[in-house]
Amino acid sequence: MSFRERVYRVTRSIPKGKVATYATVAELSGSPRAARAVGMLMRDNPDAPHTPCHRVVASDGSLHGYSGDGGLAGKRRLLLSEGVVFRGSKVDLSRSGWAGPA
DNA sequence: AAAATGACGGTGT
DNA sequence: TACACCGCCATTT
Numbered sequence: 582m583s584f585r586e587r588v589y590r591v592t593r594s595i596p597k598g599k600v601a602t603y604a605t606v607a608e609l610s611g612s613p614r615a616a617r618a619v620g621m622l623m624r625d626n627p628d629a630p631h632t633p634c635h636r637v638v639a640s641d642g643s644l645h646g647y648s649g650d651g652g653l654a655g656k657r658r659l660l661l662s663e664g665v666v667f668r669g670s671k672v673d674l675s676r677s678g679w680a681g682p683a
Numbered sequence: 684a685a686a687a688t689g690a691c692g693g694t695g696t
Numbered sequence: 697t698a699c700a701c702c703g704c705c706a707t708t709t
Contacts, residue, residue: 583706584705584706584707585706585707588706602691602692603690603691603692604691604692607691607705612704612705612706614691614692614703614704614705615691615704615705615706616691616692616704616705617688617689617690617691617692617704617705617706618689618691618704618705618706618707619690619691619705619706620689620690620691621688621689621690621705621706621707621708622690622706622707623690624689624690625707634690637690638690639690639691639692640691640692640693641692644690645690645691646689646690647690648690653690656690685709686708686709687707687708687709688706688707688708688709689705689706689707689708691703691704691705692702692703692704693701693702693703693704694700694701694702694703695699695700695701695702696698696699696700696701
Protein backbone atom coordinates (compact mmCIF):
# COMPACT_ATOMS: atom_id res chain seq x y z
CA MET A 582 0.00 0.00 0.00
CA SER A 583 1.59 3.20 -1.15
CA PHE A 584 1.35 6.62 0.37
CA ARG A 585 -0.92 7.71 -2.44
CA GLU A 586 -3.28 4.82 -1.79
CA ARG A 587 -3.75 6.01 1.77
CA VAL A 588 -4.19 9.61 0.64
CA TYR A 589 -6.91 8.68 -1.83
CA ARG A 590 -8.55 6.51 0.77
CA VAL A 591 -8.67 9.42 3.24
CA THR A 592 -9.90 11.79 0.56
CA ARG A 593 -12.74 9.39 -0.16
CA SER A 594 -13.65 9.30 3.53
CA ILE A 595 -14.25 13.04 3.70
CA PRO A 596 -17.96 13.50 4.54
CA LYS A 597 -20.10 15.33 2.04
CA GLY A 598 -20.65 18.97 2.99
CA LYS A 599 -17.29 19.12 4.74
CA VAL A 600 -13.73 19.75 3.69
CA ALA A 601 -10.34 18.59 4.89
CA THR A 602 -7.08 20.48 4.66
CA TYR A 603 -4.08 19.05 2.82
CA ALA A 604 -2.35 18.88 6.19
CA THR A 605 -5.22 16.86 7.66
CA VAL A 606 -5.23 14.42 4.77
CA ALA A 607 -1.49 14.09 5.08
CA GLU A 608 -1.80 13.43 8.79
CA LEU A 609 -4.54 10.84 8.34
CA SER A 610 -2.33 9.27 5.70
CA GLY A 611 0.50 8.85 8.13
CA SER A 612 2.69 11.85 7.25
CA PRO A 613 1.56 15.05 9.00
CA ARG A 614 4.13 17.15 7.14
CA ALA A 615 3.38 15.78 3.67
CA ALA A 616 0.66 18.27 2.82
CA ARG A 617 2.60 19.27 -0.27
CA ALA A 618 2.92 15.73 -1.53
CA VAL A 619 -0.82 15.31 -0.98
CA GLY A 620 -1.54 18.21 -3.27
CA MET A 621 0.52 16.60 -5.97
CA LEU A 622 -1.57 13.43 -5.76
CA MET A 623 -4.79 15.46 -5.92
CA ARG A 624 -3.59 17.04 -9.15
CA ASP A 625 -3.15 13.58 -10.61
CA ASN A 626 -6.80 12.86 -9.78
CA PRO A 627 -8.88 15.82 -11.05
CA ASP A 628 -12.30 14.53 -10.09
CA ALA A 629 -12.03 10.82 -10.43
CA PRO A 630 -15.29 8.98 -9.63
CA HIS A 631 -13.75 7.73 -6.42
CA THR A 632 -11.65 10.61 -5.19
CA PRO A 633 -13.44 13.88 -4.29
CA CYS A 634 -10.25 15.93 -4.28
CA HIS A 635 -12.45 19.04 -4.44
CA ARG A 636 -13.13 18.53 -0.72
CA VAL A 637 -9.50 19.21 0.06
CA VAL A 638 -8.57 22.83 0.72
CA ALA A 639 -5.65 24.76 2.17
CA SER A 640 -5.10 25.03 5.94
CA ASP A 641 -6.56 28.54 6.00
CA GLY A 642 -9.66 27.51 4.07
CA SER A 643 -8.55 29.04 0.81
CA LEU A 644 -8.84 27.02 -2.39
CA HIS A 645 -5.52 26.49 -4.11
CA GLY A 646 -5.97 24.59 -7.34
CA TYR A 647 -8.30 22.31 -9.20
CA SER A 648 -7.44 20.40 -12.34
CA GLY A 649 -11.10 19.49 -12.79
CA ASP A 650 -13.70 21.30 -14.83
CA GLY A 651 -14.15 25.01 -14.08
CA GLY A 652 -10.89 25.32 -12.19
CA LEU A 653 -11.05 26.96 -8.77
CA ALA A 654 -14.36 28.61 -9.62
CA GLY A 655 -15.89 25.23 -10.42
CA LYS A 656 -14.42 23.76 -7.26
CA ARG A 657 -15.90 26.50 -5.12
CA ARG A 658 -19.26 26.05 -6.76
CA LEU A 659 -19.09 22.30 -6.24
CA LEU A 660 -18.32 22.66 -2.54
CA LEU A 661 -21.13 25.20 -2.19
CA SER A 662 -23.39 22.68 -3.85
CA GLU A 663 -22.47 20.10 -1.20
CA GLY A 664 -23.35 22.43 1.63
CA VAL A 665 -19.89 23.65 2.53
CA VAL A 666 -20.03 27.02 4.27
CA PHE A 667 -17.99 29.70 2.60
CA ARG A 668 -16.74 32.84 4.23
CA GLY A 669 -16.00 35.17 1.36
CA SER A 670 -13.64 33.35 -0.96
CA LYS A 671 -12.51 30.93 1.70
CA VAL A 672 -14.11 27.93 3.39
CA ASP A 673 -15.28 28.34 6.97
CA LEU A 674 -13.19 25.55 8.48
CA SER A 675 -14.72 26.18 11.89
CA ARG A 676 -18.07 25.05 10.42
CA SER A 677 -17.28 22.87 7.43
CA GLY A 678 -13.83 21.74 8.45
CA TRP A 679 -13.34 18.00 8.86
CA ALA A 680 -10.65 16.95 11.35
CA GLY A 681 -10.88 13.26 10.53
CA PRO A 682 -13.06 10.40 11.84
CA ALA A 683 -14.75 11.19 15.13
C1' DA B 684 21.24 7.88 -6.93
C1' DA B 685 20.69 13.00 -7.19
C1' DA B 686 18.36 17.10 -8.41
C1' DA B 687 14.16 19.48 -9.48
C1' DT B 688 9.04 20.17 -8.87
C1' DG B 689 4.60 21.29 -6.65
C1' DA B 690 -3.28 21.77 -5.59
C1' DC B 691 1.27 23.20 1.33
C1' DG B 692 2.16 25.28 6.05
C1' DG B 693 4.06 28.27 9.15
C1' DT B 694 6.58 32.63 10.23
C1' DG B 695 8.26 37.04 9.28
C1' DT B 696 7.75 41.64 7.13
C1' DT C 697 -4.74 41.31 5.59
C1' DA C 698 -1.39 40.57 1.80
C1' DC C 699 3.18 39.26 0.15
C1' DA C 700 7.69 36.92 0.60
C1' DC C 701 10.79 33.27 2.42
C1' DC C 702 12.05 28.91 4.30
C1' DG C 703 11.12 24.15 5.51
C1' DC C 704 8.73 19.63 4.53
C1' DC C 705 7.39 15.34 2.03
C1' DA C 706 6.45 12.23 -1.90
C1' DT C 707 6.79 11.97 -6.85
C1' DT C 708 9.04 12.55 -11.32
C1' DT C 709 12.84 13.29 -14.48
